[in-house]
Amino acid sequence: MQGLVALPLTAVLPASVYAQTGRKKAVAPAPTQKPKSDVQVNVRDLGATGDGSTKDTVAMQLALDRCSVLGGGEVLVPAGEYLTGALRIHSNTVLRIEEGASLNGSPDIGDYPFTQVRWEGRWIKGYSAFISAQDGENVTIIGKGKIVASPAIKGRVVHADGSPMVYTRPAAGTAPNPDGPTNVARRDIMRNPALMEFTHCRNVLVQDVFTQGNDMWSTHPVYCENVTFRNVTVHSGADGIDVDSCKGVVIDGCEFVTRDDCISLKSGRGMEGNTIGVVCEDIHISNCTFNDAVWACIGIGSETSGGIRNVHVEHCKCLGARTFAIYIKSRPGRGAFIEDIYMNDLEVSGAQQGFLRFNILNSGLQDPDPVPGDDGIPTIRNFHFSNIRVKDVPVLVDGASIHPRKPLEGFSLTNVTGTCGKGIRLANIHHAVIHDVKVTGFAGPLLSTRNVTGTGLGGAVPLQEEKVPDAIGPPVKAYVLR
Template identity: 30%
Template structure:
C-alpha cells in the first residue's frame, strides 16, 4: 500500500496492523508525523481494531476514522506519558490523553469510526486509589485554534471524554459519547476556558455531567485564568448523567455569552445545572436557554452557590450567613430560560440557592411546564451541606434578586408550588398549578420584599393562594389575579399585614 494516496496517509502503510492485539501507537504516530512533514492533510484509519497508547496530532492534520475503524486505548499505563496537564481546572501532572495536542491549529478528528478508551481498568484504579497521577482524557487539546470533532463515536473514556482547554473556534458535531452510568468522572464534553465553541447534534450518555462549561479554579495564577465564552449548544440528546448541561463548578475565569437550545434530557439527575461556591470567584452571566424537554430527571433546574463536592464540611463554603464580598465571591446573573417542559420529576421542580451576600440575580423563567412524578423517593436536589431532603417539591428559591417567573406551571407537587425565601424584586406573572396541595399555599413568601404577583390563577380546590411570613417581608403587591380559592391571602405570625397590598382582597390573618 502506498503511504501517500492523493494527500491521504493510511496508518497501515506505516505498519499499523489493526488486529486488536498489536500495539499500533508508533505506526499511527508515524503517519501523523509524515503527514505534517508534507504540510498537513488527512491521516486515515481504515476498518480494523487498532490498539494504541497516547497519540499527538500536529498542525493541519485531520484524523479520519473510517466506518469499522476502532481505536482501542492500550491497557498498559506505560503507553500514556506523564505530562503537565489539567485536572478539574488545576494544573498538575496527568497521564497523556489518548488523542492529544498542544498549541496547534487546524486539527480535526472525524469519521464514522469509534474511539474506545477501555476505561474499566482506569475506573477501578481510581476507585482503589492506586493511581499516582490523574487519569487521561479520551480527547484533549490545549491552546489550539480551529478544532473540529465530527461524526465519531467515543466510548468508555477513562475520565472526561472531550476536553478542549483554552482553545478557540471549536466545533463538535454529530458525535456520540457513551460511557457506563456508574463510571466515575466520565463527563461527555467539557470546554474549559475556550472561546467560540459550537456543540451540535450530539448524543451523550455518561457517568457524570453530559456537557459542562468550565473556566478553571481559584488556585490558578491570575494571569492564567480565562473565561469560557461565546458558546452554543443545540440539537443534542442527553441520556443519563449527573447533569444535562452544566456550568461550573470550575468557573474562576468566568462564563459568559452562552446559548443552549433544542435539547432533550432523558434520565439525567439534574437537567440544567449551575454550580459554584465561595472561594471560586468568577461570574456566570448572559446565558440564554430555550426549547428543552426533560423526562425522568431528579430536578430540572438547579443553581447552587453552596456546592460542596470536594469541600464537604468546609464552614466557609457551607455557612448560610452573609460573608464579606471579595473577588473570590462567585456570581450568577442575567440567566434567562424559556419554553421548557419536564415530566416525571422526582425531587423538586427547581432549586435555586444563592449566597446570602451574593444572591443569584436577574433570573427569568418563561413558559415553563413541570410535572412531578406520582411516586418518588426523597433526595437532595443539589450537593450542599445542611440541606433538607426534598420529595416532589415545587420551586424552591433562596437568596435571589430580580427573579421573574412568567407563565410557569407546576403540577403534582407536594407542598407549595412556589416557595421563595430571603429574596427581593420578584415577579410572578401567570403562574399556576392544577393540583394544589390542600395543606399548603400555592405561593409561599418568607422574608421577601418588592414582589409583584399578577395574572395568576387559583381554582376552587385551593385553600390558600399566597402565604406571607417573615419580619422582613414588605412591598408585596397582588393585581389582576383570578383567585377562586377559599382564602386568597394568609399572613403568618412574623409578618405584618401591611406587607401585602391587593386590589382584590384586604389581607388579614386567618
C-alpha cells in the same frame, strides 16, 4: 515508552487572557476545517496492522507526523481494529476514521507519557490523553469509526479498592452527593488518561465519530478557541465533554450516555484559575440528547474561577439525570462570575432530583488557595430559561443556594409545562420574572421565596433561610502562580 515526551506547565498555559467584554450573540457553528495540502497518508502504508492485538502506536504516530511535515493533509484509518498508545495530532491535519475502523486505547499505562494536565481546575501531573493536540490549528477528527478507551488500564495508580487514584466514583446504585466534598482533602496525586484532549488549539472539529471513554473525563478541550463537536456519539464512564476555559464552542447534534455530567463547563479553581483568568465563553449547545446515570445533563461549574459567560442551550432532550438535568454550581473561594446563561426549548424527563438547581454556596472541593473575601464570592447574573417541558421531575427549580451578599441579578422562567413533585424555591434574586409556569401534580406551594424581587411572584410563601459558609479570610502568605 512509546508516545510523546512530557511537557512543562508553561507549555500549556495560555499566551494571553481573553478580553472580557459584555454580552455576546450565540456562536455560529464552525465550518469544516480543510488541510493546507492534498496529502493523504494511509496508516497501513506505514505499517499499521489493524489486527486488534499488535500495537500500532509507532505506525499511527508516523502517519500523523508525516502528514504534518508535508504541510498538512489527511491521515486515513481504514477498517480494522488498531491497538495503540497515546497519539498526538498536529496542525492542519484531518484524522479520518472510516466506518469499520476503531482506534482502541492500549491497556498499558506506560503507553501514556506524563505531562501537565488540567484536572478539576488545577494543573497537575498526569497521564497524556489517548488522542491529543497541543498548540495546534485546524485539527479535525472525522468519520464513522470509533475511538475507544481501554476499560481497564494496567499499571495506572489506584487505591487499595481498585478505584482510580485521582478520585473515587460512587458505586453503582449508591446515592450521590450532588455538591461533592467541601473541605475534605482528596487522595489524588495524578490524573489518569482522558480519551481526547485539545490544549491551546484553534479551529478544532470532531464530527460523526463514536467515542467510548472509561472512568476519566472523556473529551477535554482546554484553552481552545473555535471548537465544534457535531453528530458525535459520546459514551463515558465519567464526564462526556468538559469545556474548560474555551472560547467559541459548538456542540450540535450529539448523543450522550455518561456516568457524570454529559457536558461540563469549567474555567479553573481557586487562585490558580483566577490568576490565569481564562474565561469559558461563547458556548452553543443544540439538538443534543442527554442521558446520565450519576450526575447532571449539563453542569456549569463548579470550577468557575476564570469566569463563565454567554452560554446558549436550545432544542435539547434531557432523558436521564441522577441529580438535576441542569446544574449551575460554584462556591465562595472561586471568585469571577457566571453570567448570560440562556436555555430554550428543553424536554426534561428521568431527572431523579429535578429540572434545575443553582448552588453557589458550597459546591465542589474548596481549593487550598481560595480567592478570599467578597472577591471570592462568584458574581452571577442573567440566567434565563424558556419553553421547558418537564415530565415527573421531583423538583421544578431549586434556586435557594445563592449568597445573600451577591444575589443573582436577572432570572427568568417562562412558558414551562408538564408535571413535577414540588415547585420553585428561590432566594437572593433581583429582577426575577416568572411567567406562564403551568405545571401540575406538585405538592405544597408552587413558589417559595426569600429576598426575591421581580414580577410573577404573587402568592409565593416565605422560604426558610439557608446557612451561609463562613467568610474566607486573607491568606497567610500572598499567592504566587508557579
